[in-house]
Amino acid sequence: MKELFTSTNLSFLLQGLWLTLYISFISIVLSTLIGTILAVMRNGKNRFLKLLSSIYIEFVRNVPNLLWIFIIFLVFQMKSTPAGITSFTVFTSAALAEIIRGGLNAIDNGQTEAGLSQGFTNFQIFIYIVFPQAIRKMLPAIISQFVTVIKDTSFLYSVIALQELFGKSQILMGKYFEPDQVFALYGIVAATYFVINFIISSFSRRLAKRWEQAAE
Template identity: 45%
Template sequence: MEFLQSIFTADNVRFLLSGLQTTLLIAVITVTLSLFFGTILGLVRNYNKGIAGRLAAVYIETFRNTPLILWILAIRFLVPIPAFYSGILSLTIFTSAIMAEIVRGGLNAVQKGQFEAAYSQGFGFFQTLTLIVIPQCFKNIVPSLLSQVITVVKDTSFLWAVAIEDFTGKGMILMGRFASSQQVFTLFACMAAVYFIINFTLSGIVRWQNSKNNSGQKPVLAKV
C-alpha cells in the first residue's frame, strides 16, 4: 500500500487527470472536425467526377497510406502554432481522410432508388442529399464512426512525441521522476488500464450498436 501511495500521491493524480482531460478534449475536437471535413471529402469524392473529386481522392489516399506520426512531426515543426493546436490539426487532417472513406461506404450503402424516388417528387440533387441520403448514410455508419473514435483516443498518445502534455505525455513526465523500475512499470500499467477502460466502454457501445443494426430489421426506404 505504501508503495502505491508513493506513486499515486494527490499531486501526481491531479497531474495525470489534467493530462487525461487534455487527451479527451483533443479527441472530441478532432472527431468533430474530422467528421465535418470527412463528410465533405466523402461527398465530393463520391459524386464529383471532375477535378474536385480527383483532388479529394488524392488527399484521402495520401493520408490513408502514410503514418500518422509523420504528420504529427511535420505539422509541429513546420507550422508556427502552439503545440496543443498542432496536435489537433495533425490528428484532424489525418482522421478526416479515414472519416471520408467511412462516409463513402455509408453513401454507397444507400439504395440508388432513393435518388430516383426523390427526383420524381421534384427534389433537387442537394435536397436529396441533405434530406434523404445523408441521414440514412449516418445511420448506417454509426458503428464505424464509434470504432474510429476509439482509434482517435488511442492515437492521441502519439502526441507526447512532440511535447504535448496529454495523458501519455504527463505519464512519461512522471516516469522520469521515479528511480525504481517497479514504480515506472506500475504507473505504465495504470495508464494502460485507463486507456483500456475508456476504449472498452466505447467498444461496448459499438457492439451494442452492431447488434441493434443486425437485429433482423430490414432497411426502410425513405418516403419522399
C-alpha cells in the same frame, strides 16, 4: 508504492487525460465534418472536385500520422496543442472520408430516384434519406477510427512534447524507478485508455443494435 498514488500525482495525470480527450474530441468533430465533405466531393459529378478530394484522401492516408505531426509542428510552426489537433484532423478526415464514402455507396440508387420522384432536391435526399441510412452501416468503422484517435494521441509527447495522458505518465516516470512503481503507473495509464475506449465501443454496439431492431 503509496507515494505514487498521491492526490498531486493523480491530479497531474487527470490534467493529461483532459488534454487527451480535448484533442481527441475536437479532432473527431472536425474530421467528421471534413471527411463528409470529402466523401461527397469524391462521389460527386464535378471532375475537378472529385480529383481534388481523391488526391487529398489518397496522399494523406498513405502517409503515417506520425509524419503529419512532425510536418505540421515544424513546417507551420504551430504550438503543440493546435499542432496536435490539426495533424489528427488532417489524417483522420482522410480515413473517415473513405469510410463515409463506402457507407454512402452502400445505399441503393433507388432511394435517390424515389426521392427525386417525390420532388426532393439532391441536398434534401442526402440529408433526409441517404445519410441517415448510411450512418447506420458505417457507424462501427467510424467508432473504430475514433478509438484510434484517442489511442494515437500518445504519439504527441514523444514527437512534440505535448503533455497529454501518456506524456504526463512519462514525466512522473522520472520520479519513480522501482519496478512495481513503473508497472503500477503504466497499469493506470493502460486501464484509463481501456476504460474510455471500451465505453465508446460498447455504446457504438448498443446503438447499432438498437437501430437494427428499429429497422425490423
